[in-house]
Amino acid sequence: MSGGLKAIQAAAETLDRLALDQSQPIDIYDAIDRCGLFLSFSALDGILGASLPQLHGVLVTTRRSPAIQRYTAAHELAHCVLHEDLMILDEESQILESSPAEQEQQAQLFASAFLMPPELVFRLADQYRIHPDSVTPAAVGQAARDMRVSFEAAARRLQQLERITYDDLDRVMAGRSRWRREALFGVPPVKGAHDVWGVRASSRPTKLTVTVGDQVTILFPENRTTGYQWIPSDPNAGDEAVRTVGDEFRIPRSSQTDGDQEPAVGQQGERVISLMPVQPGKTTRAWRLVRPFDPEQSIAEFTAELDALPAAAEQRRLQLLSTALDSPQPSPVQFASGDVE
Numbered sequence: 001m002s003g004g005l006k007a008i009q010a011a012a013e014t015l016d017r018l019a020l021d022q023s024q025p026i027d028i029y030d031a032i033d034r035c036g037l038f039l040s041f042s043a044l045d046g047i048l049g050a051s052l053p054q055l056h057g058v059l060v061t062t063r064r065s066p067a068i069q070r071y072t073a074a075h076e077l078a079h080c081v082l083h084e085d086l087m088i089l090d091e092e093s094q095i096l097e098s099s100p101a102e103q104e105q106q107a108q109l110f111a112s113a114f115l116m117p118p119e120l121v122f123r124l125a126d127q128y129r130i131h132p133d134s135v136t137p138a139a140v141g142q143a144a145r146d147m148r149v150s151f152e153a154a155a156r157r158l159q160q161l162e163r164i165t166y167d168d169l170d171r172v173m174a175g176r177s178r179w180r181r182e183a184l185f186g187v188p189p190v191k192g193a194h195d196v197w198g199v200r201a202s203s204r205p206t207k208l209t210v211t212v213g214d215q216v217t218i219l220f221p222e223n224r225t226t227g228y229q230w231i232p233s234d235p236n237a238g239d240e241a242v243r244t245v246g247d248e249f250r251i252p253r254s255s256q257t258d259g260d261q262e263p264a265v266g267q268q269g270e271r272v273i274s275l276m277p278v279q280p281g282k283t284t285r286a287w288r289l290v291r292p293f294d295p296e297q298s299i300a301e302f303t304a305e306l307d308a309l310p311a312a313a314e315q316r317r318l319q320l321l322s323t324a325l326d327s328p329q330p331s332p333v334q335f336a337s338g339d340v341e
């Protein structure tokens with residue numbers, strides 16, 4: 001068996017051994033715990049991560065995005081599983097670029113297969129209507145976000161599993177810089193936003209689990225010529241946990257007439273409101289469609305519940321604190337690295 005196939009098989013075996021639900025995003029940090037390895041986050045310089053198999057542990061930088069941190073953690077887990085005699089310090093190129101070294105190729109394949117098992121990839125591909133010859137950068141971006149991996153990692157995995165073609169891969173990679181804006185209904189992401197979420201307001205409440213620093217943009221249909229506008233249900237809602245980072249009214253380009261930006265009578269417009277959670281926790285925001293002179297009579301309402309998780313390193317700190325408070329600790333899954341030979 002080639003080294004690459006061995007690595008992919010080792011990832012599948014490790015997922016099975018840990019009995020993880022492979023239709024859901026993989027919690028790599030929990031998986032590392034359950035393999036009996038220690039995990040430490042640190043502001044590393046020059047390297048993204050390290051595997052220290054002889055010390056039964058891995059290190060991950062705090063200086064990169066959550067998706068890169070998770071990818072690095074899976075890459076280091078791979079080294080612990082596949083290359084248990086070696087201490088390896090990984091620079092960015094070893095984790096993210098194609099590498100001539102066989103052990104790095106193996107770790108990359110393991111990381112991809114571990115974080116993106118086929119069941120999860122196919123479920124999200126169905127959800128975002130990703131099919132051969134029919135895929136958009138926004139669809140790949142949203143699948144990547146849900147799997148908590150980078151755009152490129154998700155696109156390559158979709159091709160590897162033959163859910164998209166090589167031509168599709170080239171096309172979506174060329175459009176990768178546009179996907180966030182596409183997913184946000186054309187609104188540019190605010191500077192420093194992590195993941196992005198576009199939501200269409202509807203009569204049903206929306207529930208989203210996001211991370212502090214993500215941008216959530218909500219699209220409301222709003223027809224100003226009728227006098228109705230969306231207003232916050234609670235005008236006194238504070239900005240401490242969730243900040244409003246954008247609010248604009250616009251006429252969809254398709255319904256604009258040439259050279260005339262003024263809305264015609266009866267013309268449907270839209271309002272796009274962008275929020276950013278800045279503190280962890282649950283927040284509910286609601287809006288009502290009313291006429292300003294008669295704010296009690298709403299003809300539509302929309303509620304968004306945001307559950308904002310802390311950033312990965314902070315999450316990890318809180319997890320360790322809560323584990324220290326809960327005893328006894330669960331025993332780690334028996335982990336025999338000899339199995340993968």
Ligand SMILES: [Zn+2]
Nearest residue numbers: 090094104107
């Ligand atoms: Zn490596």
